[in-house]
Amino acid sequence: MTKSQIKIWLDADVGNDDAFAILLAIFNPRFKLLGISTVHGNAPTEMTTHNTLVVLDLLNVHDIKVYRGEENPLFVEPTYALNVHGKFGIGGIHIPETTKNQVEEGENYLQAMYKAICENEGEICIVSTGTLTNIAKLIEKYPDVVDKIKYLSIMGGSFGFGNITPFAEFNFHTDPHAIQFVLKKFKQSKIILSPLNLTHKVIATEQIRNDFYNELNPKKNSKLRESFFDILMFYSLTYKKENDMSLGPPLHDPIAVYSLLPFMDNNFKEYGYIFTKKKLNVEINDNERLGECIYINEDDEDYNQEGVNIGENLDTHKFWRSLLNCLHSADINVNKGSNFPEL
Structure with a gap:
């Protein structure tokens, strides 16, 4: 069945x-x-917007509309991760000054998101791979989206450690008030969370990196494949330097996209997906622990039913195979008419 x-x-x-x-x-x-x-988040919004257009150009995709969102957190000062992602926000590849894709100017991001949600009520899923500022603003302006969105899948948070402080993950730490607002206003049972505890299990090992770019078999390579390999290698080197990880970097953000599959299919075994449900809050008062995830109301009888769906594990082989298949399809899209070997 399809x-x-x-x-x-x-x-x-x-x-x-x-x-x-x-x-x-x-x-x-x-x-x-x-x-x-x-x-x-990773970079100022001007850069993250331009980088989005660059990636779409790289993929030869010109039918996805891009909207520029918020430039600052709700209350705290901005924090960027240029030390990890490079001085332009994406390291390893040339970032051109101009792109074929352009930012949409006719309506702002909140109007565009709300329109898409209303037109696809009960079906649309929002995937957040950065700070939660835009999502908080969306819920604040259009509170009815809480009932219209199927799932909100978030890459963020951590339990027992962090990657910007010993207590917090970068996205939650960078705008802790935004994620706190989302957790309070959105139905936690409709949130899928991909924390560092999960993403750090999805490692781009040397074998995975070789699958992206085969130096021994040039026929399997392409300019696109080389570009994504260079992005991955830059991230690998900087992430290893910052976190002393010898195996390679985790690939956090695509996990938030991929994690929708077991929930939408209602088949967790197929994806080797394991999760727990916990009611969450986020620390916003203690500067040292800003953005730390906090379990709440553990004695509540609805604790396991109404909490956030927190990813703990998945079939990493299946995930990487899916991502490599996507790269293969993108190769074909960029080089229409060329023959590429099957993976």
Whole structure:
């Protein structure tokens, strides 16, 4: 039986791993990407917006509308991760000054998101791979979206450690008030969370990197494949330097896209997906622990039913195979008429 497409809107601070989230959202046939809104995070919004256009150009995709989102967190000062993602927000590839794709100017990102949600009520899923500022603003302006969105899939948060402080993950730390607002106003049982505890299990090992770019068999390579390999290698080197990980970098953001599949199919075994449900809050008062995830109301009788769906594990082989298939499809799209060997 053919599985239906999953309609998604991507809200992203496009840096190195966000590029792979875009690849997956466009070239996995299970997804129908309705639009992209950009936000501050890995880099200033001006950069994350431009990087989104660069990635779409690289993929030879020109029918996805891109909207520029918020430039600053709700209350705290902006924080960027240029030390990890490079001085332009994506490292490893040339970032041209101009792109064929252009930002939409006719309506702002909130209007565009709300329109897409209303037109696809009960079906659309929002995927957030950056700070939650845009999502908080959306819910604040249009509170009825809480009932219209099928799932909100978030890459963010961590439990027991962090990657910007010992307590917090970058996205949650960068705008903790936004994620706190989302957790309070959105139905937690409709949130799918991909924390560092999950994404750090999805490692781009040397074998995976070789699958992306085969130096021993040039016929399997292409300019596109080389570009994504260079992005991955830059991320690998900087992430290893920052986190002392010898195996390779985790690839955080595409996990938030991929994690929709077991929920929408209601088949967790197929994807080797394991999760738990916990009610969450986020620390916003203690500067040292800003953005830390906090379990709440553990004695509540609805604790396991109403909490956030927190990813703990998945079939990593199946995930990487899906991503590599997307790269293969993107190759064909960029080089229409060329013959590429099957993976």
